């Protein structure tokens with residue numbers, strides 16, 4: 544599959560402070576890539592480097608095979624970008640502002656702009672300066688999506704959006720990917736990333752600490768399990784199970800409870816020898832999973848998809 548965004552050892556140092564430290568990452572055509580990390584992790588720095596708004600200290604990045612510095616005009620023509628701090632000219636109304644941006648892009652069919660604005664619930668007759676933060680963000684989204692770019696690079700795109708507009712945005716992202724186009728978006732909202740991203744990269748302190756599908760990130764986590772059996776099972780039935788943490792039978796030998804780390808496959812195979820009347824396996828909340836990565840020790844990137852450079 545074609546690489547649309549390639550980062551190689553991308554590094555940015557601000558004065559003596561580290562913004563990004565040797566980030567290597569590929570994003571593929573038609574992929575929705577969620578870029579997560581706590582405040583100050585380096586998400587906006589990465590995105591600004593992709594658009595040549597700042598320059599790397601070392602390493603390099605390409606978008607659609609284009610160098611952001613030397614081929615910036617072509618790159619911007621083919622990319623839709625929403626800045627984390629999107630600002631727009633307050634004197635105009637929304638319609639004239641979007642028409643103006645469309646003209647700068649060499650023309651965008653007006654019905655396409657109207658359709659995006661309507662879907663997001665954006666009133667185009669409003670003066671920009673009177674818009675709420677969420678409605679201003681919708682203007683930012685319309686301008687990023689309106690020319691149906693090959694790649695969308697979005698910094699905190701759902702910031703300030705109400706749940707309805709958030710859902711519309713997620714639909715727009717899914718449609719973009721179905722169309723074979725690519726979305727690279729940073730986010731703090733785990734659930735929206737789970738809903739829409741094919742893969743997720745997590746950065747902390749300017750370094751990639753995990754990259755995988757959400758399902759892949761979940762696969763290594765610990766699950767709480769409770770199983771009840773139709774009849775008593777042998778006391779030793781579940782001793783020595785791989786990944787078992789404090790897993791044990793109660794005194795009646797009809798209820799098994801405890802925790803399993805990683806794949807539950809061995810447990811399921813062991814259970815299949817008995818009559819199971821109920822089974823509950825509780826996965827950690829996505830929030831908890833990501834917090835573990837946000838707060839964890841320095842580690843080599845966890846790569847589960849096999850698509851990491």
Ligand SMILES: Nc1ncnc2c1ncn2[C@@H]1O[C@H](COP(=O)(O)OP(=O)(O)OP(=O)(O)O)[C@@H](O)[C@H]1O
Pocket residue numbers: 557558560561562563580581582583584585586587588589627
């Ligand atoms: N212009 C700048 N001058 C100095 N340091 C900066 C500058 N921009 C970013 N940094 C520093 O680089 C690091 C990464 O910041 P960045 O804005 O990329 O993080 P982020 O992941 O986007 O955070 P947030 O989620 O808060 O937006 C932080 O330590 C930040 O203080």
